Amino acid sequence: MADLLLENIYKVYEGGVRAVSDFNLKIADKEFVVFVGPSGCGKSTTLRMIAGLEEITAGSLYIGGSKMNDVEPKDRNIAMVFQNYALYPHMTVFQNMAFGLKLRKVNSKEIEKRVNNAAQILGITDLLARKPKALSGGQRQRVALGRAIVREPNVFLLDEPLSNLDAKLRVQMRAEITKLHKRLATTFIYVTHDQTEAMTMGDRIVVMKDGFIQQVDSPATLYEQPRNVFVATFLGSPQMNIYEANLLEIGSLGISFGENHTAKFSKTKAKQLSDKQYIGQKVLFGIRPENIKLAASGIKATVDVVEHLGSETIIYASVSGLEKNVIVKIPTDYDIVEGKELYLAFDMDKAHLFDVVTQQSIMGVPDVNRVPCTIENNELVLNGTRFDLPESIREKFFDFTLRDVSEIRIPATEVRLDPTPDCIHIKAKVDFTVQGNDCIAFYVNSDAKDGYFVFRIKTSYFEKKAALDEGSDKGAPEVIPTAGEEIDLYVPFKEITFNSAVGLRLNSREKISDNTADCVVKTEKGKTVIKVGKNKLVYDDLGVEDGAYTMKLISDKIGFVYDKKYAKKNKVEYVPADNAVKAKAYDEDKIGDKNAVFCAVSGFENYVTAVLPAAFSVYKMPVFKLVFNKDSFVLIKK
Numbered sequence: 001m002a003d004l005l006l007e008n009i010y011k012v013y014e015g016g017v018r019a020v021s022d023f024n025l026k027i028a029d030k031e032f033v034v035f036v037g038p039s040g041c042g043k044s045t046t047l048r049m050i051a052g053l054e055e056i057t058a059g060s061l062y063i064g065g066s067k068m069n070d071v072e073p074k075d076r077n078i079a080m081v082f083q084n085y086a087l088y089p090h091m092t093v094f095q096n097m098a099f100g101l102k103l104r105k106v107n108s109k110e111i112e113k114r115v116n117n118a119a120q121i122l123g124i125t126d127l128l129a130r131k132p133k134a135l136s137g138g139q140r141q142r143v144a145l146g147r148a149i150v151r152e153p154n155v156f157l158l159d160e161p162l163s164n165l166d167a168k169l170r171v172q173m174r175a176e177i178t179k180l181h182k183r184l185a186t187t188f189i190y191v192t193h194d195q196t197e198a199m200t201m202g203d204r205i206v207v208m209k210d211g212f213i214q215q216v217d218s219p220a221t222l223y224e225q226p227r228n229v230f231v232a233t234f235l236g237s238p239q240m241n242i243y244e245a246n247l248l249e250i251g252s253l254g255i256s257f258g259e260n261h262t263a264k265f266s267k268t269k270a271k272q273l274s275d276k277q278y279i280g281q282k283v284l285f286g287i288r289p290e291n292i293k294l295a296a297s298g299i300k301a302t303v304d305v306v307e308h309l310g311s312e313t314i315i316y317a318s319v320s321g322l323e324k325n326v327i328v329k330i331p332t333d334y335d336i337v338e339g340k341e342l343y344l345a346f347d348m349d350k351a352h353l354f355d356v357v358t359q360q361s362i363m364g365v366p367d368v369n370r371v372p373c374t375i376e377n378n379e380l381v382l383n384g385t386r387f388d389l390p391e392s393i394r395e396k397f398f399d400f401t402l403r404d405v406s407e408i409r410i411p412a413t414e415v416r417l418d419p420t421p422d423c424i425h426i427k428a429k430v431d432f433t434v435q436g437n438d439c440i441a442f443y444v445n446s447d448a449k450d451g452y453f454v455f456r457i458k459t460s461y462f463e464k465k466a467a468l469d470e471g472s473d474k475g476a477p478e479v480i481p482t483a484g485e486e487i488d489l490y491v492p493f494k495e496i497t498f499n500s501a502v503g504l505r506l507n508s509r510e511k512i513s514d515n516t517a518d519c520v521v522k523t524e525k526g527k528t529v530i531k532v533g534k535n536k537l538v539y540d541d542l543g544v545e546d547g548a549y550t551m552k553l554i555s556d557k558i559g560f561v562y563d564k565k566y567a568k569k570n571k572v573e574y575v576p577a578d579n580a581v582k583a584k585a586y587d588e589d590k591i592g593d594k595n596a597v598f599c600a601v602s603g604f605e606n607y608v609t610a611v612l613p614a615a616f617s618v619y620k621m622p623v624f625k626l627v628f629n630k631d632s633f634v635l636i637k638k
């Protein structure tokens with residue numbers, strides 16, 4: 001299995017360049033994921049951190065369930081293909097492909113088998129005896145892929161592998177890499193700045209900008225439901241038209257823009273407006289060139305420039321009151337000439353609206369449902385409806401965080417129509433659906449939330465469901481539910497994040513330990529001495545009888561001191577402290593505005609969970625000292 005999990009990954013280069021920030025992504029086994037974004041957005045850095053060629057500043061990387069932060073690149077069972085695939089000029093294709101295996105001391109029979117097999121997959125068997133200079137660019141690229149294939153890795157990392165090839169060859173190799181992925185049935189992560197490559201190759205695309213993930217979705221969903229202006233305009237060619245407009249409700253919802261031009265939304269589309277407060281306000285209106293048609297009447301425009309591309313015609317037209325041209329893409333029409341006047345009709349069901357300031361989408365399928373809630377007596381309360389909080393979730397909270405939960409976030413992709421273990425069951429009624437290319441979005445009403453609850457299900461789910469034997473479907477729908485239908489929804493607790501009023505995550509990813517250890521208390525010269533494991537703690541008289549006790553640490557009352565050397569290097573104040581005990585970090589997790597640290601401490605059989613300042617990271621200082629002040633623990637007599 002080679003599934004990957006990247007949790008809160010950061011990369012800060014020396015000198016302070018923040019290349020990657022809070023990168024969170026699950027990649028399924030055998031998935032083809034593409035990282036795309038403009039140059040400098042952090043794609044390669046992320047890939048290099050996965051490969052182990054770049055240190056991870058903070059966060060966790062798991063491959064196949066094992067933590068990889070500190071694992072050597074050669075032990076990660078991954079292979080990387082670069083843009084500059086330097087082949088050894090003096091070696092034949094066979095030798096080039098065999099070289100890495102030889103270094104690893106694989107026996108020659110096995111090498112021969114693997115190289116021949118890879119050559120066959122890539123269709124380069126005839127070239128095995130040739131030297132690189134006798135190969136075309138595409139053939140060399142295949143050899144570079146071959147070098148990766150022979151290693152039989154669990155994960156392929158490809159960093160702009162086609163950018164040195166000419167346009168025609170790129171198109172051909174694109175298809176070949178897609179086929180190769182199917183054939184090898186291995187996880188592929190592919191980096192490119194080319195949106196066409198991303199759209200044609202990925203099962204899922206991660207769009208990045210300035211080190212932050214902008215959106216992760218299938219190509220179709222990204223194109224149809226971009227989360228913000230950046231994603232909307234980055235994907236698609238020519239790019240989406242974006243104009244400032246006023247959102248109005250005169251009878252029905254519509255926009256006005258330019259010199260008194262108007263366009264209206266359908267009733268169904270109007271319902272997708274996320275917040276009625278936008279009515280009467282300035283918004284950004286977006287429409288793709290192919291969603292504008294020529295019509296007999298409508299928005300009057302004059303053709304400024306026209307491009308006849310053979311299969312289609314691209315029109316750059318001016319519209320009164322708009323500074324920018326409106327770009328229109330229509331099937332080839334040689335009658336369109338510069339200076340011609342025509343009328344444009346917008347397909348408003350395909351239009352987009354964005355907030356002027358945040359540039360986030362305000363109409364369409366949201367990524368997450370934010371549901372106000374409280375937690376009372378181990379129950380999650382949503383709009384008066386109560387759900388038992390299972391033990392598997394409760395153990396991921398600190399007492400002090402549980403109290404602060406005021407909102408849960410449910411990703412639109414994590415709502416199921418089948419029951420799963422430890423899930424919320426919600427009865428809902430479909431109000432309307434939005435059909436996408438590869439998925440369908442449901443807008444439903446339920447008791448659990450005021451307003452719509454929105455989720456997306458892949459169309460293939462229903463196809464698979466219909467193909468299953470009768471009786472195995474546990475009552476989940478086989479056909480796509482339609483408006484008015486009552487349905488059962490299931491949300492696995494593990495996909496829910498619990499947040500504070502100011503949007504900080506409050507549930508930990510790891511189980512919070514019970515923080516207990518056996519200890520012995522003895523009064524010596526008026527002082528209370530506690531022995532726990534190898535640690536000896538000395539306090540002014542605590543007024544505790546001598547004897548055997550259980551020490552229970554209180555997570556958010558444990559102090560800590562920086563290591564002296566670390567403090568000096570990072571210019572933080574070094575304050576020595578009494579009763580400082582050595583701790584060795586396992587992991588950390590940002591909770592609220594703090595960092596929850598999971599670490600080994602002598603005497604504590606299980607790990608200790610300490611809530612420390614957010615500025616402290618175990619990745620910078622894996623061995624450190626916790627301070628057990630007298631209010632950091634309670635003693636329970638045995």
Ligand code: ADP
Pocket residue numbers: 013014017018019037038039040041042043044045046
């Ligand atoms: P991309 O692959 O998306 O083009 P990179 O991951 O290469 O982007 O770079 C992301 C950011 O990190 C850029 O601002 C880049 O200048 C910076 N960067 C990359 N490598 C280093 C390095 N070794 N030292 C300092 N800054 C770097």
